[in-house]
Amino acid sequence: MKAELQTKIHEWLETNKSDGIDLLQRLVQADSTQGNEAQAQKLVIETLKDMGLEIDVWEVDQEEISKHPYYASSRESFEGNPNVVGKWKGTGGGRSLIMNGHIDVVPAGDHEQWNHDPYSGNIEDGKMYGRGVTDMKGGNVSMLMAIQALRSLGVQLKGDVIFQSVIEEESGGAGTLAAVLRGYKADAAIIPEPTNMKLFPKQQGSMWFRVHVKGRSAHGGTRYEGVSAIEKSMIVIEHIRYLEQVRNERVTDPLYESIPIPIPINVGKIEGGDWPSSVADLVCIEGRMGVSPEETMEEAKREMERWMEVLKETDPWFETNPPKLEWFGARWVPGSIDVEHELMNAFVSNFREVMEEEPIVEASPWGTDGGLLTELGETPSLVFGPGVTQMAHFPNEYIELSKVFEVAEIMALAMMDWCGVEESSYKQRA
Amino acid sequence: MKAELQTKIHEWLETNKSDGIDLLQRLVQADSTQGNEAQAQKLVIETLKDMGLEIDVWEVDQEEISKHPYYASSRESFEGNPNVVGKWKGTGGGRSLIMNGHIDVVPAGDHEQWNHDPYSGNIEDGKMYGRGVTDMKGGNVSMLMAIQALRSLGVQLKGDVIFQSVIEEESGGAGTLAAVLRGYKADAAIIPEPTNMKLFPKQQGSMWFRVHVKGRSAHGGTRYEGVSAIEKSMIVIEHIRYLEQVRNERVTDPLYESIPIPIPINVGKIEGGDWPSSVADLVCIEGRMGVSPEETMEEAKREMERWMEVLKETDPWFETNPPKLEWFGARWVPGSIDVEHELMNAFVSNFREVMEEEPIVEASPWGTDGGLLTELGETPSLVFGPGVTQMAHFPNEYIELSKVFEVAEIMALAMMDWCGVEESSYKQRA
Numbered sequence: 088m089k090a091e092l093q094t095k096i097h098e099w100l101e102t103n104k105s106d107g108i109d110l111l112q113r114l115v116q117a118d119s120t121q122g123n124e125a126q127a128q129k130l131v132i133e134t135l136k137d138m139g140l141e142i143d144v145w146e147v148d149q150e151e152i153s154k155h156p157y158y159a160s161s162r163e164s165f166e167g168n169p170n171v172v173g174k175w176k177g178t179g180g181g182r183s184l185i186m187n188g189h190i191d192v193v194p195a196g197d198h199e200q201w202n203h204d205p206y207s208g209n210i211e212d213g214k215m216y217g218r219g220v221t222d223m224k225g226g227n228v229s230m231l232m233a234i235q236a237l238r239s240l241g242v243q244l245k246g247d248v249i250f251q252s253v254i255e256e257e258s259g260g261a262g263t264l265a266a267v268l269r270g271y272k273a274d275a276a277i278i279p280e281p282t283n284m285k286l287f288p289k290q291q292g293s294m295w296f297r298v299h300v301k302g303r304s305a306h307g308g309t310r311y312e313g314v315s316a317i318e319k320s321m322i323v324i325e326h327i328r329y330l331e332q333v334r335n336e337r338v339t340d341p342l343y344e345s346i347p348i349p350i351p352i353n354v355g356k357i358e359g360g361d362w363p364s365s366v367a368d369l370v371c372i373e374g375r376m377g378v379s380p381e382e383t384m385e386e387a388k389r390e391m392e393r394w395m396e397v398l399k400e401t402d403p404w405f406e407t408n409p410p411k412l413e414w415f416g417a418r419w420v421p422g423s424i425d426v427e428h429e430l431m432n433a434f435v436s437n438f439r440e441v442m443e444e445e446p447i448v449e450a451s452p453w454g455t456d457g458g459l460l461t462e463l464g465e466t467p468s469l470v471f472g473p474g475v476t477q478m479a480h481f482p483n484e485y486i487e488l489s490k491v492f493e494v495a496e497i498m499a500l501a502m503m504d505w506c507g508v509e510e511s512s513y514k515q516r517a
Numbered sequence: 518m519k520a521e522l523q524t525k526i527h528e529w530l531e532t533n534k535s536d537g538i539d540l541l542q543r544l545v546q547a548d549s550t551q552g553n554e555a556q557a558q559k560l561v562i563e564t565l566k567d568m569g570l571e572i573d574v575w576e577v578d579q580e581e582i583s584k585h586p587y588y589a590s591s592r593e594s595f596e597g598n599p600n601v602v603g604k605w606k607g608t609g610g611g612r613s614l615i616m617n618g619h620i621d622v623v624p625a626g627d628h629e630q631w632n633h634d635p636y637s638g639n640i641e642d643g644k645m646y647g648r649g650v651t652d653m654k655g656g657n658v659s660m661l662m663a664i665q666a667l668r669s670l671g672v673q674l675k676g677d678v679i680f681q682s683v684i685e686e687e688s689g690g691a692g693t694l695a696a697v698l699r700g701y702k703a704d705a706a707i708i709p710e711p712t713n714m715k716l717f718p719k720q721q722g723s724m725w726f727r728v729h730v731k732g733r734s735a736h737g738g739t740r741y742e743g744v745s746a747i748e749k750s751m752i753v754i755e756h757i758r759y760l761e762q763v764r765n766e767r768v769t770d771p772l773y774e775s776i777p778i779p780i781p782i783n784v785g786k787i788e789g790g791d792w793p794s795s796v797a798d799l800v801c802i803e804g805r806m807g808v809s810p811e812e813t814m815e816e817a818k819r820e821m822e823r824w825m826e827v828l829k830e831t832d833p834w835f836e837t838n839p840p841k842l843e844w845f846g847a848r849w850v851p852g853s854i855d856v857e858h859e860l861m862n863a864f865v866s867n868f869r870e871v872m873e874e875e876p877i878v879e880a881s882p883w884g885t886d887g888g889l890l891t892e893l894g895e896t897p898s899l900v901f902g903p904g905v906t907q908m909a910h911f912p913n914e915y916i917e918l919s920k921v922f923e924v925a926e927i928m929a930l931a932m933m934d935w936c937g938v939e940e941s942s943y944k945q946r947a
Binding site: 200291303304310311348355357372373377482 | 630781785786799800802846847882912
């Protein structure tokens with residue numbers, strides 16, 4: 088009976104492919120960088136309405152949520168850019184599932200490096216291009232198509248399905264935090280971040296840091312009278328690079344085996360000096376530190392703090408002018424689900440079924456909202472999606488459209504296994 | 518007779534010291550960073566009026582002046598921030614003198630590194646503190662006191678004295694350019710930039726450059742998939758440092774003997790990356806390249822342009838992603854006066870007279886408006902002033918107040934030697 092339903096799901100997805108592609112394109116065209124999520128969320132709300140789900144739309148209360156220890160955001164207000172949840176109530180007696188996807192995207196960066204307008208959603212050779220198409224609007228569409236397929240075929244699940252379209256994942260997870268605090272929990276969660284269709288039962292945590300590096304100003308024509316904060320920041324960056332090396336040499340978990348740098352430290356921003364012909368007296372660098380699921384955020388913080396103190400041994404300048412390290416903005420708690428968890432099994436077996444090959448199981452190279460769901464929401468989280476890992480945050484970000492629908496199919500089947508299916512709905516359709 | 522007058526000048530300066538200090542303090546308190554020169558110029562105008570000089574105040578016409586090949590400014594308008602000239606007409610038959618000082622100051626930078634508010638003009642142990650006090654409002658006050666001393670004592674000069682309080686020196690000299698284009702020329706010029714009371718008959722030129730360094734973006738968690746423009750910019754900065762070394766090894770002029778780096782290249786600003794957890798795909802650095810009086814601006818430009826092309830031999834990344842070098846904003850033409858010029862002699866001999874020691878004669882480590890006066894205005898320029906070279910563009914910039922009046926005395930005497938004195942005015946006073 089399940090084999091028959093699988094065929095029907097497959098056919099339904101084939102028939103409705105163009106609607107799915109159209110939805111994805113409109114989502115990409117709605118630039119949803121931080122603070123601009125409203126338009127894309129409006130599209131999600133319309134879609135959920137058409138599907139007949141119960142909808143919960145709310146604006147996160149910044150004043151309230153900022154008191155929470157897991158809160159991390161550079162944002163002063165969430166007004167006008169809501170979180171969206173669509174609930175599909177089960178018939179009872181099944182396991183519940185959160186399907187979590189973020190609607191926000193990172194900035195497009197240097198537009199000149201894009202061959203297509205980053206907000207075009209142009210399609211070429213079966214690939215759709217645009218900022219956020221892979222991270223992670225494509226995955227969101229997989230979830231929506233999976234739910235829609237099951238509902239259209241009259242399948243009734245026993246467990247509840249809670250679809251979440253959250254803001255702020257790229258900046259520290261305040262959207263998912265707000266959803267957890269609103270009471271959304273489940274027996275497990277699936278998050279279709281761009282994994283190249285790999286299964287990520289472990290998800291790396293990460294947090295943002297900022298280092299202020301001091302110099303001493305002088306006229307550029309007598310620059311030897313000053314101390315360049317730009318030169319000193321180069322030493323600091325080298326030193327951080329060395330910390331990354333030391334930390335990664337410790338990682339032995341086989342799930343990280345094929346990842347060149349399991350827990351990277353990325354220096355992503357630099358800014359300093361205020362005049363071309365003055366010696367820079369202050370440089371600020373900002374970056375992201377990966378946190379292994381085997382350590383706590385606090386342990387990782389303390390390690391970097393101690394590491395920065397050693398700088399003075401490299402250069403006596405730092406003895407009297409220690410760089411100032413601070414933690415700010417976004418952070419992602421590491422997350423995980425047991426590799427033997429039944430949701431894992433459901434995805435592994437249905438992946439085999441649909442793809443006719445073994446899935447790759449690894450640890451994720453980045454943090455996701457799965458950490459908050461796992462740690463705070465007590466909801467073990469699996470990360471698995473159709474997007475292209477290497478294209479996330481890249482110019483010319485794209486997704487292979489066929490994968491969106493393959494993942495939708497795997498999801499629909501896994502949902503049936505995990506949540507359970509009301510027998511009568513099988514029979515009705517069979 | 519001159520010895521007698523020297524005593525009178527010395528006494529007059531002693532008597533009027535507090536007025537001079539008060540004027541300097543008010544000038545420092547008037548923050549005259551680029552675009553904000555109006556208030557300080559108002560003080561200058563009032564002072565010139567009180568002295569009874571003929572005054573010329575005009576706003577530079579941006580549209581008109583920007584057509585000139587020597588024009589370099591980041592400014593879109595000069596409205597509201599005029600140039601100011603005070604003319605003291607000679608009785609005839611003498612040599613004319615331009616006394617040129619800029620009223621603009623560079624930004625104060627990190628205020629935390631200042632012990633006094635940078636716009637306080639606080640006095641401690643005979644030093645006045647504040648942004649611009651040394652570069653070069655102190656020198657401007659020396660000139661005003663010198664003129665005022667001579668006039669108060671009834672000295673009539675044969676040659677014209679043209680006092681100029683110009684804007685925009687710190688950003689490329691548009692103020693002095695405008696003065697030259699308005700027709701102000703003279704037989705020689707004195708510019709009291711902060712030279713530690715050294716005489717600078719040669720002044721280094723300089724120009725601003727910008728380098729765009731490309732990387733390739735990626736998610737910070739898979740940073741090994743991208744190419745960090747921050748790391749690549751570190752290579753570019755090293756490469757520029759090496760060019761500086763090569764260029765300075767060529768400088769053999771004995772005037773540069775005691776200067777650690779005769780023609781420095783200063784990288785003063787850096788900015789790049791737009792997200793802590795993305796790999797930076799673009800970094801922009803800005804700096805200032807020193808130009809020797811022995812080379813042209815064009816030769817120096819071409820040398821750096823060729824140098825940047827060699828980068829690809831250091832790192833193949835630059836083969837396909839060459840850094841983009843551009844010249845922008847400010848530039849100062851190198852300037853000079855012959856070491857045997859009679860204005861030089863006038864300053865050297867009166868320095869000996871007043872200071873009772875030999876003056877130090879060197880090449881200046883930075884560009885001044887003397888280049889424009891020399892090259893375009895056909896006015897050979899000497900740079901000599903009371904300010905502290907090392908404190909220019911520095912936090913805690915200060916000047917030793919006694920030097921302001923020593924320089925005023927030397928100037929007054931040198932003006933008499935250079936411009937010539939109407940005999941009757943001597944007699945009148947003697």
